[in-house]
Amino acid sequence: xxxxxVGSVAFDALETPFGKTDKIIGGSATYITLSASYxxxxxxxxxxxxxxxxxxxxxxxxxxxxxxEGLQVRVGEKTFFWSGKYHNDMNTRDTVEVQLNVMxxxxxxxxxxxxxxxxxxxxxxxPAIQQTVIERLKNRPKLIVLDTMNLWIEIANSDxxxxxxxxxxxxxxxxxxxxxxxxxxxxxxAAKIRTMGPKTVIIKKGEHGAxxxxxxxxxxxxxxxxxxxxDPTGAGDTFAGGFIGHLAKTDDISFENMKRAVIYGSxxxxxxxxxxGTERIxxxxxxxxxxxxxxxxxxxxxxx
Amino acid sequence: xxxxxVGSVAFDALETPFGKTDKIIGGSATYITLSASYxxxxxxxxxxxxxxxxxxxxxxxxxxxxxxEGLQVRVGEKTFFWSGKYHNDMNTRDTVEVQLNVMxxxxxxxxxxxxxxxxxxxxxxxPAIQQTVIERLKNRPKLIVLDTMNLWIEIANSDxxxxxxxxxxxxxxxxxxxxxxxxxxxxxxAAKIRTMGPKTVIIKKGEHGAxxxxxxxxxxxxxxxxxxxxDPTGAGDTFAGGFIGHLAKTDDISFENMKRAVIYGSxxxxxxxxxxGTERIxxxxxxxxxxxxxxxxxxxxxxx
Numbered sequence: 001x002x003x004x005x006v007g008s009v010a011f012d013a014l015e016t017p018f019g020k021t022d023k024i025i026g027g028s029a030t031y032i033t034l035s036a037s038y039x040x041x042x043x044x045x046x047x048x049x050x051x052x053x054x055x056x057x058x059x060x061x062x063x064x065x066x067x068x069e070g071l072q073v074r075v076g077e078k079t080f081f082w083s084g085k086y087h088n089d090m091n092t093r094d095t096v097e098v099q100l101n102v103m104x105x106x107x108x109x110x111x112x113x114x115x116x117x118x119x120x121x122x123x124x125x126x127p128a129i130q131q132t133v134i135e136r137l138k139n140r141p142k143l144i145v146l147d148t149m150n151l152w153i154e155i156a157n158s159d160x161x162x163x164x165x166x167x168x169x170x171x172x173x174x175x176x177x178x179x180x181x182x183x184x185x186x187x188x189x190a191a192k193i194r195t196m197g198p199k200t201v202i203i204k205k206g207e208h209g210a211x212x213x214x215x216x217x218x219x220x221x222x223x224x225x226x227x228x229x230x231d232p233t234g235a236g237d238t239f240a241g242g243f244i245g246h247l248a249k250t251d252d253i254s255f256e257n258m259k260r261a262v263i264y265g266s267x268x269x270x271x272x273x274x275x276x277g278t279e280r281i282x283x284x285x286x287x288x289x290x291x292x293x294x295x296x297x298x299x300x301x302x303x304x
Numbered sequence: 305x306x307x308x309x310v311g312s313v314a315f316d317a318l319e320t321p322f323g324k325t326d327k328i329i330g331g332s333a334t335y336i337t338l339s340a341s342y343x344x345x346x347x348x349x350x351x352x353x354x355x356x357x358x359x360x361x362x363x364x365x366x367x368x369x370x371x372x373e374g375l376q377v378r379v380g381e382k383t384f385f386w387s388g389k390y391h392n393d394m395n396t397r398d399t400v401e402v403q404l405n406v407m408x409x410x411x412x413x414x415x416x417x418x419x420x421x422x423x424x425x426x427x428x429x430x431p432a433i434q435q436t437v438i439e440r441l442k443n444r445p446k447l448i449v450l451d452t453m454n455l456w457i458e459i460a461n462s463d464x465x466x467x468x469x470x471x472x473x474x475x476x477x478x479x480x481x482x483x484x485x486x487x488x489x490x491x492x493x494a495a496k497i498r499t500m501g502p503k504t505v506i507i508k509k510g511e512h513g514a515x516x517x518x519x520x521x522x523x524x525x526x527x528x529x530x531x532x533x534x535d536p537t538g539a540g541d542t543f544a545g546g547f548i549g550h551l552a553k554t555d556d557i558s559f560e561n562m563k564r565a566v567i568y569g570s571x572x573x574x575x576x577x578x579x580x581g582t583e584r585i586x587x588x589x590x591x592x593x594x595x596x597x598x599x600x601x602x603x604x605x606x607x608x
Contacts, residue, residue: 188531
C-alpha cells in the first residue's frame with residue numbers, strides 16, 4: 001500500500017563522545033522514508049529543502065524507491081539546519097544551533113500522484129503543518145501515525161491537541177508522554193493520550209525498548225542490548241519508518257500485526273545507532289534486517 | 305531441592321510519596337525466603353535478629369515453610385534497622401538511618417540439617433559473611449547465586465572480588481554493574497563480570513526489566529508496566545527469591561530454565577511493589593502468581 005511521509009529533510013552537525021561530523025544529511029522524513037524503503041516501494045515524500053541540498057542525496061532517496069515529486073527545492077534559500085551535542089550517557093543531548101531556513105513558512109503541497117495514499121506518516125515537524133497535510137488529502141488514509149517532540153508540546157500545545165483528534169497512532173518517547181499528560185507512569189500517560197484522540201500509543205524508551213498500547217492491550221518490545229551506541233540521532237524516526245513501513249507492506253493494522261511492526265521498527269532503529277546519521281540505514285540488505293529481527297525473537301522468547 | 309538463604313532480617317521504616325510506615329519487617333533474606341516459599345518447601349534461613357524481633361513474624365515465616373533453625377536470636381541485642389525515603393520518581397532513594405545492631409559481628413552458623421542444600425542464595429549482606437557461608441558448607445551447592453549492592457562494591461571491594469570467584473550467578477542492578485566494572489554499556493559490564501567469576505549475570509533495570517547473560521546468550525525479561533509503584537523496597541530480593549525458588553523447585557539450571565526463572569522472579573517483584581514492605585508477598589496464591597506470569601507472556605509474545 002502507498003505510504004506518504006511528511007517531515008523535515010535537513011542538515012545536521014553532530015557531536016558524540018565518539019567523534020563529530022560536519023554537516024550531514026538528517027531530518028525526520030529522511031530517516032523515516034529511508035527506513036520504510038526496506039518495506040514498501042510506494043514511498044512518497046513531502047518536504048522542503050533549499051538549493052544548497054545536494055542532488056546526489058535526492059538521487060540516493062530515489063534509488064531507495066522514495067518518490068520525491070513532493071520535495072520542494074526552494075531556490076535562493078537554505079536547508080533547515082540543526083546541530084547537537086550528546087552527553088556521555090548518550091541519552092541526553094543539547095541543541096547547539098537551529099537554523100529554520102526553508103522550514104519557516106513551509107507549505108506542504110501534496111502532488112496529485114500522492115493522493116491515493118493509504119498510510120500517512122506525520123514525521124516530526126510543526127503540528128500546524130502536519131494538520132494541513134491531513135486536510136489536503138481528498139480521502140482519509142486508512143492509518144495516520146503521528147510523531148512529535150517536546151518542543152511542540154511546549155510551544156504549540158493547542159495545535160497539537162487539535163491534531164491529536166485526527167490521528168490513529170501517536171509515537172513519542174517516555175519524557176514527551178510525561179510532558180504531554182503530566183503523568184509519571186507511562187501506563188497512565190498512555191491511557192490519558194488515548195482520550196485525546198489516538199486509539200493506539202507507542203511510547204519509546206530508547207535503550208529500554210518500546211511499549212505499544214491499544215484498547216486493553218499492552219505489548220512490550222525490548223531494545224537490542226548493544227555494546228555501544230555510536231549516534232542515537234534519527235533512531236526514533238527510523239523506528240517510525242520501520243513501523244509504518246511494515247504496516248504499509250502488509251496492509252494489516254490489527255494489534256497482532258502492530259506488534260510485529262514495533263519489532264521491525266526496533267530492529268531498524270538498532271541499525272541506525274551503529275553509525276553517524278543515516279550512514280548505516282543507507283545500505284542494508286533484507287538478509288541483515290531478517291537476521292536482526294531474529295535476534296529480537298531469541299532475546300525475548302521463553303516457554304513456560 | 306533444598307534452598308539455603310543467608311542475608312539480613314531487619315526492621316525498615318519507609319517513606320514514599322504515598323505514605324510512610326513505622327518499623328516494619330524487612331531485610332534481604334526475609335523477602336527472598338518469602339518469595340521462594342511459593343516455589344519450594346525446603347527453604348532454609350540463616351540470619352540474625354535481636355530479642356526485639358516479634359515471634360509472630362518468625363511464626364509467619366514458618367507458616368510459609370521457611371525453616372528458621374538457622375535464625376539466631378541474640379538476647380539483649382537489637383535487630384538491624386534501616387530507614388529510607390524514596391524520591392518522587394520512586395527510582396532513587398536516600399538512606400535516612402542505619403543501625404547495624406546485631407549485624408555487627410554476625411557469625412553465620414549453618415545448622416547440620418541445612419548441610420544438604422543444593423541451591424545457595426547469598427542475599428545482600430557483607431561479602432565476608434557471604435563467603436564464610438560458602439566455606440562452612442561441606443559440599444559445594446549445585447548453584448550459588450549472589451546478590452550485592454553499591455555499598456559493598458565501595459567499601460569491601462577486595463572481599464567482593466574474592467567472593468565473585470566462588471559464585472555461579474551474580475544478580476545486581478544496572479548502576480551497580482556500572483560501578484563494579486566502570487563500563488557504561490550493560491552488555492560490556494556483563495561480559496566483564498563474567499571474567500570475574502560468575503558464569504551467569506543478571507542485570508536488573510527496575511521498571512525497565514532485567515537482562516540475563518550467559519555464555520554467548522542474552523535474554524531480556526520486561527517488567528510489567530504498572531500504573532503505580534507503591535513501594536519498591538525489597539523488589540530486587542523478591543526477584544532473586546522467585547528466581548532461585550523456581551530453579552530449586554525444578555532442579556534445572558539450563559539457560560532455558562533460567563529464562564523462566566527470571567520471568568517468575570519478575571512476576572514476584574511486580575507483586576512486591578504493590579504494597580508496603582512484605583505485605584503483598586505475604587499472602588499470594590498460586591493462581592495469582594500463574595495469572596501474573598501469563599501477563600508476562602501476553603506482554604512480550606509476538607509471532608513473525
